Amino acid sequence: MSRKRLATVWLDGCSGCHMSFLDMDERLIELAEKVELVFSPLVDAKEFPPDVDITLVEGAVSSEEDLHKIRLVRRRTKLLVSLGDCAVTANVPAMRNPFPVQAIYDRAYRENATLMQGTPHEVIPRLLPYARPVHEVVHVDVYLPGCPPSADVIHYALTELLEGREPELSARTRFGA
Amino acid sequence: MSATGAVRTLKIDGRDCSARPQATILEVARENKIFIPRLCQLEGLSTVGACRLCLVEVKGSNKLLPACTTTVDEGMEITTSSEELASYRRMIVELLFTEGNHICSVCVSNGHCELQTMAQRLGVTHIHLPYRYPKKQVDASHERFVLDHNRCVLCTRCVRVCDEIEGAHTWDLMGRGIDSKVITDLNQPWGSSESCTSCGKCVQVCPTGALFEKGRSVAEMEKRRQFLPYLTLMRGERT
Numbered sequence: 051m052s053r054k055r056l057a058t059v060w061l062d063g064c065s066g067c068h069m070s071f072l073d074m075d076e077r078l079i080e081l082a083e084k085v086e087l088v089f090s091p092l093v094d095a096k097e098f099p100p101d102v103d104i105t106l107v108e109g110a111v112s113s114e115e116d117l118h119k120i121r122l123v124r125r126r127t128k129l130l131v132s133l134g135d136c137a138v139t140a141n142v143p144a145m146r147n148p149f150p151v152q153a154i155y156d157r158a159y160r161e162n163a164t165l166m167q168g169t170p171h172e173v174i175p176r177l178l179p180y181a182r183p184v185h186e187v188v189h190v191d192v193y194l195p196g197c198p199p200s201a202d203v204i205h206y207a208l209t210e211l212l213e214g215r216e217p218e219l220s221a222r223t224r225f226g227a
Numbered sequence: 228m229s230a231t232g233a234v235r236t237l238k239i240d241g242r243d244c245s246a247r248p249q250a251t252i253l254e255v256a257r258e259n260k261i262f263i264p265r266l267c268q269l270e271g272l273s274t275v276g277a278c279r280l281c282l283v284e285v286k287g288s289n290k291l292l293p294a295c296t297t298t299v300d301e302g303m304e305i306t307t308s309s310e311e312l313a314s315y316r317r318m319i320v321e322l323l324f325t326e327g328n329h330i331c332s333v334c335v336s337n338g339h340c341e342l343q344t345m346a347q348r349l350g351v352t353h354i355h356l357p358y359r360y361p362k363k364q365v366d367a368s369h370e371r372f373v374l375d376h377n378r379c380v381l382c383t384r385c386v387r388v389c390d391e392i393e394g395a396h397t398w399d400l401m402g403r404g405i406d407s408k409v410i411t412d413l414n415q416p417w418g419s420s421e422s423c424t425s426c427g428k429c430v431q432v433c434p435t436g437a438l439f440e441k442g443r444s445v446a447e448m449e450k451r452r453q454f455l456p457y458l459t460l461m462r463g464e465r466t
Contacts, residue, residue, distance in 0.1 A: 135332050138353050139324075142333060147360035180360065185353060193352040197332030224347035226331025226338070 054103040054212055057089040058133070059123055061116040062143040062181055063109030066198040067134035068092065071106070073201035081205075084212050100126045104211055106133040106194075106204075110140040111182045115175035124188040129211060132183070132190045133204070135197040135225055143181035151177050194219060196227040203227075237303040252294035252305055253281055263307050264316055264349065266323075266341055266434050267382035268295040269452075271459040273391060277383055280316055280345070283307050291315070313349065320346050321354045326405065328363065328377035329435070335448035336436030342380060343435075366411075368418030371441055372430050374409070379437035381407055385429035392458050397423040428454070 060068060068091060074081065088102060089095045098119070105127040111120055124130060135141035146154050154177065155169040184190055194207055203223045210217035235246045239261055246255040251274070256263050267278040274295045282291040286304035294307070306312075323329070323342060331337050363376035386398040386409065397420050401410045411417040430438040431450045439448045 132353070139330075140358070141330060144358070144360065145328070145330060145333075147358070148328070148362035183353065183358075186357065190353075195352060220347060220350040220352055224331075225329075225343055226334065 053084060053086045055088045055099075055101060056085040056208075057087070057098065057102045057105040057123070057127070058091070059089070059098070059105060059107045059109075059119060060091045061107065061109030061120065061137070061184075062112035063134065063136040064142075065091070065108070067106075067108035067136075070134075070196075070198035070201050071204055074205050075201070077201075077205050081208065098122055098126060102127045104129045104131065104208070106131045107137050107184055108133045110136045110143040111178070111184060111187045112143050113175040113177050117178065117187065120184060120188055129191045130184075130188070131192040131194055131207070131211070132185060133194050134199055135195055137184045137190075138193050138195045139225060140181045140183045141197060147180045151179055192217065192219075194223065195225050196223040197225075199223050199227065235299045235301050235303075237299050237301070237305065239305045240307055246299045248299075250299050252283060252285075252292075252297050252299060252303075255299055256294060256305075256307060261307055263294050264345055265295060266345060266380060267384065269384050269388075269432055269455070271392070271455040272384060272387040272432070275383055275387070277381065278319065280319055282312060282315060284309060284312065317349050317351050318356075320349055320351050321356055323380050324351075324354050325356050325358045326361070327379065328360065333445055334378065334436040335439045335443045335445060336378075336450075337446040339446070339449045340436060341434035361405075363408075366417050367441070368416035369420075369423070369425070369441075370418065371425060372417070372427065373439055373441055374411075374417055375437050375439070376408055377437075378435045379409060380435055381409070382434055383409070384432040384434065385409060385438060388428045388432045388455075392455070392462065393424060393426050393428050395422050395424050395426075398429060431455075 058068065087093055088099050105123055107130065111117055132138045136143055159169050160167050196203060207217040207219060235248055237244055237246065239256055239259060244255050244259050253263055253268060263281045265278060265281040268274055276293040276296040279293060281294040283294045284306040285292050331343050366374040383400065386400065389398045390396040397411050398409055400407055401414055402408055412420045412422055430440060431452055436448060
């Protein structure tokens with residue numbers, strides 16, 4: 051059996067979901083026999099490749115870069131999984147949403163900056179007006195809430211998806227779990 | 228209609244049940260261990276039918292009725308779960324999530340929250356509707372307690388327990404529709420309220436992390452409700 055092509059992406063999140071993914075420990079070895087990790091913050095691929103079977107996406111869509119990335123990921127992925135509360139609900143990144151973007155820039159780059167005050171116009175991608183859950187931007191196939199979802203839940207979901215089954219997740223995890 | 232005092236017989240989800248006259252559908256369902264979801268109703272307080280989660284189908288009625296405020300009738304046939312009810316209930320919970328700023332992962336009530344538990348129980352894995360991200364205030368002026376409007380679902384349990392059990396009526400509702408909010412006294416900071424006795428009953432009955440004790444961090448706020456049946460009983464005997 052040919053190995054499925056798996057990718058993970060990291061948008062506006064704390065990387066905790068990726069840490070939880072790594073917490074699968076020795077099960078990662080068994081997983082590596084079934085999948086090829088073609089793109090991830092954990093491997094050294096620079097560009098998101100075409101024909102990916104499953105992509106786990108961590109984080110909310112907060113910046114122009116996130117938006118560009120997730121649209122590309124969606125085009126190149128068969129099954130898109132929202133991994134964790136930031137992807138599913140926008141979670142902590144959404145706490146900025148009641149405030150205008152300019153107020154956030156001012157707080158971060160003027161009021162609290164001691165060196166080179168002023169909003170950066172290069173390198174740092176511009177913030178969108180709101181941090182949004184992934185499914186408000188592109189179609190999502192599977193929702194895996196949790197902050198972070200436990201390694202067991204990620205393992206269960208991946209195993210089911212690799213077997214071609216739809217994982218039953220509402221009994222296993224929840225918002226904030 | 229049978230005479231007052233007689234036992235009512237009815238069917239809930241096809242099961243024969245008997246009930247006292249004036250009993251509500253929710254009470255009878257609970258006695259028969261049939262689960263009907265609810266967020267605003269709390270045993271020991273009056274019922275208001277605010278959250279609409281307990282809507283049920285009653286044969287012969289062309290509308291859905293709230294189980295918490297509908298009293299039983301002889302021969303009633305009630306359905307408490309169907310695909311239609313499930314989709315309405317999920318929608319109600321989703322609307323509650325979009326109307327506030329419920330960020331479970333950093334909430335004092337994470338793991339002990341009735342809204343969070345309800346979402347999971349009803350199979351809400353994500354919110355289909357767009358979030359509103361309203362700008363809401365936090366009132367930390369009280370010496371011992373905090374009110375976070377971001378997490379309030381307007382169940383009015385705090386209003387009712389303060390009025391009906393404590394007898395202070397510090398809490399009330401203000402505004403209409405999406406602008407509704409709970410207030411203390413005449414919409415003044417809680418800490419400056421002259422009617423509040425600082426008993427904390429409102430905090431304990433609150434289903435979410437909207438009302439909590441100061442000094443509690445993420446997931447540390449567990450509500451204690453054991454006092455309610457006893458106080459209700461004692462008040463009942465006084466009248």
